[in-house]
Amino acid sequence: MAAVKSRSKLQVWGDVIIAIFLREIKSKFNDKVGISWAVISPVSFIFALSMMRNTLSGGRDVHGMSTFLFMMIGMTLIQFFLITMNSTANAVTKNKQLFSFRQVQPISAILAIAGLEFLIKLFVVIILGIISYLFSLDIAINDPLEVIVNLVKLWLIAVSLGTILAMAYCFVPELKKVTEIITKPLFFISGTFMSLQDIPEKYWHYLTWNPILHIIELTRYAAVTQYGNSGVSDFYVNVITLTLFSFAISCYHISWKQAISH
Template sequence: MAKVKSRSTLQVWGDVIFAIFLREIKSKFNDKVGISWAVISPVTFIFALSLMRNTLSGGRDVHGMSTFLFMMIGMTSIQFFLGTMQSAANAIKKSRPLFSFRQVQPISAILAITGLEFLIKLFVVIVLGVISYLFRFDITIYDPLEIIFNLVKLWLIAVSIGTIFAIGYSFIPELNKIVEIMTRPLFFISGTFMSLQDIPEKYWCYLTWNPILHVIELTRYAAVPQYGNAGVSNFYVNVVTLVCVSFALSCYHVSWKQAISR
């Protein structure tokens, strides 16, 4: 007689997340160029914008930081945030057929899909680092651990906001059109193309509400301390991260059953 192996709730949850993770890999990279394109596309975009910024600035550094490193941190961070948020926002809709199984819950799909997004962007950063080394770009990272912490906080904020949107999409599908319009300005108001220090201080109050701007500027400061951290606060990022995670978990706890039943 076959022996039935019992598993704890945590083991079942881990197996479900891993299964959805593998499913997402197969669906995302189901062609020959899928994996390569996930890296080539952002790398090419970052190089093109870095070259443009370097040409416009006459080859000068940006507040003590090389133009390539400045643009790489900005573009990688904003792409990471938007990609993670959109993946989380579409996770419930994308995985809806799986919810007929009792063990599968929306939070498992959200964590699996956004976890894959995190790994893809991490691989992009590694590829950019290798390319920088091969082309002998002048790049020195002062505090890599702080950079990792900043990226984790940015990931948590993106997952939290995406989770709220995912629940909202379940009740109001047309909400995704509004979200797309609202997220487009983030490329221009998050310090991606220019430093906060390039803007007159009297206008900082209109930009510093944005936690993505704080994360990008603090990441640049962690990479090159000479860059400075004027106008941004690590405490503010921590508070926003905590508030976003708490609010997203509260919304999820209250409405996830109604969301998947619609």
């Protein structure tokens, strides 16, 4: 009789995440273009808008930073946040039929989809770097480690908010429409197209509640120190990240069983 190989809960959990990860890749990129479109689409969009803004500004710097790099950082980070949050928010309802299996829990779907979005955006950043090098564009990064740390913080915020919304969608599906309306202005109030330093200081408090704005501006500062970090705080980002992450874990722990049976 063949011996039955037992697996630990951690191994089972890892296998489930990998299986959902591969399933997500197949379902998301099942056309002829395949997964490459997930990189080509945002790269072309970011590159086109960045070049357009650079041309319209006459190639002038934005507070010591090239217009192209200024736009590229803003566009990449805001896209990363919105796509990751929305994908994570839909992870539970999208994979609800899988939760009939005892080994599969909603957190597995959330981690698999959030991890896929992180890898996709990493490829986008690499491709943008290669294109910039080929076009001889100045994209020297002063502190690449800080840029990576900021990217991880933004990912954690997006996944945390996505997890909270994922639980809420199971009880109130109509919240998806509300989320779409609320998140649209983020593209314009997160410093994507305009620096906080271009706005009079007396109006900063209307915008600086937004941690995405802080991360985008701090990432620009990490790339080019001459850009400055006026009005933004790394401490504020850390507090918001830890708070949202803790709140998301608590919401998930309290409601996941009711959410999948609702």
